[in-house]
Amino acid sequence: VKDMVLAFAAAWNRHDMDALAALFSEDAQFVNVVGLWWKGKAEIKAAHEFTHGTLFRSSRLEVSDVSVRFPTATIALARCSWVLEGHVNPEGTALSARNGILLIVVQHDGHRWWIIDSQNTDVIEGVISRPQ
Amino acid sequence: VKDMVLAFAAAWNRHDMDALAALFSEDAQFVNVVGLWWKGKAEIKAAHEFTHGTLFRSSRLEVSDVSVRFPTATIALARCSWVLEGHVNPEGTALSARNGILLIVVQHDGHRWWIIDSQNTDVIEGVISRPQ
Numbered sequence: 001v002k003d004m005v006l007a008f009a010a011a012w013n014r015h016d017m018d019a020l021a022a023l024f025s026e027d028a029q030f031v032n033v034v035g036l037w038w039k040g041k042a043e044i045k046a047a048h049e050f051t052h053g054t055l056f057r058s059s060r061l062e063v064s065d066v067s068v069r070f071p072t073a074t075i076a077l078a079r080c081s082w083v084l085e086g087h088v089n090p091e092g093t094a095l096s097a098r099n100g101i102l103l104i105v106v107q108h109d110g111h112r113w114w115i116i117d118s119q120n121t122d123v124i125e126g127v128i129s130r131p132q
Numbered sequence: 133v134k135d136m137v138l139a140f141a142a143a144w145n146r147h148d149m150d151a152l153a154a155l156f157s158e159d160a161q162f163v164n165v166v167g168l169w170w171k172g173k174a175e176i177k178a179a180h181e182f183t184h185g186t187l188f189r190s191s192r193l194e195v196s197d198v199s200v201r202f203p204t205a206t207i208a209l210a211r212c213s214w215v216l217e218g219h220v221n222p223e224g225t226a227l228s229a230r231n232g233i234l235l236i237v238v239q240h241d242g243h244r245w246w247i248i249d250s251q252n253t254d255v256i257e258g259v260i261s262r263p264q
Contacts, residue, residue: 027201029211033262035233035255037211047260055261069159069249071239075207077249079161079169087261095264101167103251105237107203117201117209119235119251122262123167128179129187129219130165130254132227 001068001076004106004113009082012061015052021045025107025114033100033122059087063102074108081123099123133200133208136238136245141214144193147184153177157239157246165232165254191219195234206240213255231255 004023011020021041024030030038030047038044052059063080070076085097105117124130136155143152153173156162162170162179170176184191195212202208217229237249256262 029199029201029209031211031233031235031253032260033253034259035231035253036260037213037233051260067161069161071207071237071248072204075203077161077237079163079251081169089264098262098264099167101163101169101251103163103235103249105203105209116203117235119211119233119253121163121165121167121251121253127166128164128168128183130230132221132230 001070001078001106001113002066004104004115005063005066005078005080005102008102008104008115009061009063012052012056012059015057017045017049017052020048023115024118025116028115029117031119033120054088055090056084056087060085076106076108076113077103078106079103133202133210133238133245134198136236136247137195137198137210137212137234140234140236140247141193141195144184144188144191147189149177149181149184152180155247156250157248160247161249163251165252186220187222188216188219192217208238208240208245209235210238211235 024041026041030044061084063082066080068078083099087095100122102120104115106113107116156173158173162176193216195214198212200210215231219227232254234252236247238245239248
């Protein structure tokens with residue numbers, strides 16, 4: 001299961017969206033850091049292809065603190081902290097590093113693990129709720 | 133499972149943190165909208181007691197679009213959109229409504245459902261990644 005998290009980061013860092021999408025089941029869902037709710041592998045892939053052609057084209061994702069729990073033998077919850085560097089804004093200006101927490105829910109189908117769900121949240125330091 | 137989402141919102145709106153905590157398993161984890169990573173029912177309860185004594189004291193949470201999937205018979209993934217109103221900043225000034233997406237992972241132990249994991253993400257409109 002930890003390898004699934006590392007494979008996600010490795011695919012991100014190669015900007016290989018075929019490899020990234022291959023981690024997800026057909027009906028997987030993914031909520032990104034601004035609350036975009038993608039439904040199905042095709043939407044997840046298309047969204048990441050867009051960002052990896054633009055904002056995240058040269059970005060690097062480093063994961064740490066990978067925590068894995070197994071509520072059943074075939075389901076695991078894996079959560080990690082991440083730091084993203086080398087990303088740019090829509091105008092192409094370099095942005096400073098940011099960090100967040102990614103959850104993946106994975107299921108074993110008897111052959112391999114698949115990411116069936118994912119939700120991502122940015123870390124905003126020094127507050128207990130969102131500043132407005 | 134949908135009732136678990138509605139019970140979360142109902143406990144929030146009564147600001148009844150005993151009822152809210154009672155939805156969670158002892159080893160549940162919760163990542164809030166700014167990436168605070170609470171581990172265990174006691175941490176989840178203490179954090180919500182703090183915010184419901186301050187920022188969220190008079191807040192109201194409305195959930196919609198509850199989506200439930202069952203990867204196995206005893207595990208469910210429930211995701212909903214939410215709108216929060218009536219909250220204030222640390223200085224007590226009223227803030228405008230904000231919205232987000234909450235995921236809960238629930239497990240049935242043979243007697244009842246428990247929230248074993250939760251991750252929350254604010255919606256930021258009009259962008260595909262976090263503005264910096």
